[in-house]
Amino acid sequence: MNDASDSRTLDELPDRVFVALGRRGMEGIPLKECTYECDSVELTLLSVSTNSPDISKKGKEEITEDWIVQCEKCGRSFTFRCKSRYFDGERMDTMVNILDDEGKDLGWLGSY
Ligand SMILES: [Zn+2]
Secondary structure: OEEOOOOOOHHHOOOEEEEEOHHHOEEEEEOOOOOOOOOOOOEEEEEEEEOOOOOOOOOEEEEEEEEEEEEOOOOOEEEEEEEEEEEOOEEEEEEEEEEOOOOOEEEEEEEO
16 A cells, blocks of 8 residues: 555545435435444544555546545544545546544445
C-alpha cells in the first residue's frame, strides 16, 4: 500500500452510501458516522493508503483505498475500505466496507 494521505480530505467521500432493497429501490445510509456505539459524526482523517496511486486510462481496474479515521467523541479509530471499479479511467462504482480498530472486517456498508 502506498501512503496517499497528502492533500486528501474526508470531503472526497460521499455523505451517504447506498444499499439495494430489492423492489423498494435504494436506501441511503450516512457514511461519515462513528461505527461504534457513540454515533458521533465528528471524524478526523488519520491517513489514506491505496494499492494504486495512478488510475490507468485503459480497460478495467480495481483500486482499493483505506481511509483510516478517528472518532472525536470515543477516540477509537476505524477504516473505510473503498473498493472502486474503474473503466478507462472513469469510476464505475465503489463498495465501502468498515474495518474496526483491530483490522477486523465488519462487512459491507454500502456503495456509491
Ligand atoms: Zn465514536
